[in-house]
Amino acid sequence: MDNRNASPSPARWFRVLRRTMTGESHARKSSTSSQYEEILKKSREAFLSGKTKSCPFRLEQLQAMVNLLEQHEMDFVGALEKDMHKPRFETILSEISTVKNEAIFAMNNLEQWMAPEPVQKNMTSFLDRCFVQKEPVGVVLIISGWSLPVQLCLIPMVGAVAAGNAVVLKLPETCSHTADLLQTLLPLYLDNNCYQILSGEHIELLEILEHKFDHVFYIGDHKTGRQVMQAAAKHMTPVSLVLGGKNPCYVDKSCDLKEAAHRIAWARFVNAGQNSLAPEYVLCHMNIRNSLIHELEMCISEFYGKNPQDSQHYGRMASLDQYKRVKDFLSCGQVVLGGQTDEGERYIAPTVLIDVKETDPIMKQEILGPVLPILTVETLEEAIQFINKRDRPLAIYVYSSNSQVISEVMQKTSSGSFCSNDSIVQSLYTRLPCGGVGNSGVGIYGGKYSFDTFSHSRACLLRNTAIECVTYLRYPPYAEKQLHLMQWATSISRTDKWCHIL
Structure with missing residues (x-):
């Protein structure tokens, strides 16, 4: 019997469909991989040309970023209003x-940052x-946050542009509107040629990372962060x-509660709570x-009125998935x-919550939304123990009029940053680094720290060949006298005068 015109069985349809989809998937992956290779090749050629390394070029590009923001300020205001109802x-x-401010600070200090850094000698x-000469690391991949x-x-x-990458x-x-x-x-x-932009829903991060970059900078969640590192x-x-x-945010009995509440409420609810530095x-x-x-x-009533949903000063969740996650x-x-x-x-x-358990999901996941749990402790020591039982956070906040309380929390805990009697504002200081420690991140950025992150510190020694009075001592045949002289010439003491003089 000729079965060529018979309807294929469901199993056969599944096998055909799977082969078709697999083929399309491989074709698509091959196409995107080729695209990434082309982008990386173009970036590598631009870097190797030396174009990004000159100080005038770096200054020109930094100024261009300032111009972009100044000339399109209202465009960004409109895009973020559409994306997040952002005021x-x-x-x-x-x-x-x-x-x-970041770009202008870099321009004001770039020549100094690029200058060779002399070191003490013996x-x-x-x-x-x-x-030490600061050199650009090469081609940098920046995976930004939302x-x-x-x-x-x-x-x-x-920071990457200032460093010459x-x-x-x-x-x-x-x-998506802002992107x-x-x-x-x-x-x-x-x-x-020097700066390539990747955007779109179909960009596969792990496919990009199959290609070799000279530094990868990632802002985002822990799960993806581990994949990036791997x-x-x-x-x-x-x-x-x-x-x-x-x-964590510890509120001491001695603080001005009205002032503390204003600053905590602003930090937690600004941008509808979507800030990784918020309490x-x-x-x-x-x-x-x-x-x-x-x-x-x-504070909430003062900031946003009786119904914050009607306020022009209060934002929205950036996506439906984010909304559902925070609502839970x-x-x-x-x-x-x-x-x-x-x-x-x-x-x-x-929203403010009480009676939250340590085992609840909100105490295990980053919130990134306008929800603030309040937990109670009996003593400062209990608060410190509570903080230290958990992974080291991106920031720790303390509200107190007692300097000893502030000092004790700062000395007995560890975090990416620390701020007393305010929240988030440490990120506005260009001379302070941003970044985590332990589970909250690796590395720092911001101001000079960004320049250093995207630079290689090259050790440079330009030897004087005129005098051989010391170097000959290292050559065989060895003798005890030579050893003692070499030890004397290379030793460092607690008060090494040569180090300070030279």
């Missing part, structure tokens, strides 16, 4: 001004020239990871918990303030 005030302060090198899309894309890029910038998939604007504008202002390790590529964490939970004594909640309630946290503990949600608008009200 103009927040966009200009946290996205535009911070990046402009007897064996007193006629030589010893210095919560502050302009800032988290461009501040690392400022070629850059491949992967834009976030979330906040599209960056993809459109950056090539109009920056050198298209992929980079195959090529021995150094990485910087900014991963966030559970930032993740509050630790306070039971005696002040209700007073603190009352002050927070007053509302089932933890008891809602005492807020709790209202609207999926159509991706709206979650400024």
Whole structure:
């Protein structure tokens, strides 16, 4: 019997479909891999040409980034309003001004950063020239975050450009209007050969990382951060990871609760809570918990009115997935303030929780939303123990009028950054580094620290060949007298006069 015209069985259809899909998948992967190879080849050629290394070129590109932000300020305001209902005030302060300040700070100091750094010498090198030369590492891959899309894309890029590297910038998939604007504008202002932009939903991060870069900078979640580190390790590529964490906020009985509540509420609810430096939970004594909640309630009403959903000063979740993830946290503990949600608008009200358990999901995952759990402790020591039982966070905050309390928390804990009597504002200081420690990240950036992150410190020794009075002592045949003289010439003491004089 001829079965050629018979209908294929379901199993056969599945096998055909699987072969077809697998073939398409391989073809697509081959196509995108070829695209990434071409981008990397173009970037490598641009770097090897030496174009990115000159100080005038770096200054020109940094100024171009400032021009981009100044000339398209309202475009970014509009894009972020569409993506996150972000108020103009927040966009200009946290996205535009911070990046402009970073670029201008780099321009003001670039010649000094690029200059050779002399080092102390000893007897064996007193006629030589010893210095450290900062060199660009090469082609840098920056994988930016979405919560502050302009800032988290461009501040690392400022450092990479200032250090003289070629850059491949992967834009976030979330906040698509802002990402599209960056993809459109950056090539109009920056050198298209030296700086490549990747954007779109179909870009596979792990496929990109199959190719060798000279440094990978990643801002995002822990799971992807581990994958980035593993992929980079195959090529021995150094990485910087900014991963966030559970930032504790200890409120001491001695602090001004009204002032503390204003600063905590602003830090937790600005950008609708989508900031990895925001306080993740509050630790306070039971005696002040209700007073603190009352002050927070007053702050929310003062900031956003009786119904924050109607406020022009309050944002929204950046995506539906983010909305659903944060909404699930509302089932933890008891809602005492807020709790209202609207999926159509991706709206979650400024919310305060109590009676949260240590085992609840909200105490194990980064929130990145407008929800603040308040937990109680009996003593400062208990608060410190609570903090130290967990992974080291990106930031620790303390509110107290007692300097001894602040000092004790700072000395007995560890975190990426530390701030007393305020929150988040440490990130606005260009002379302070940003970055985590342990589970909250690897490496630092911001200001001079970005320049150093994307630079190689090359040890340089230019020897003087005129005098052989010391160097001959190292040659065989060896003798005890030679050994003693060499030890004397190379030893370092606690008060080494040669080190200070030379």
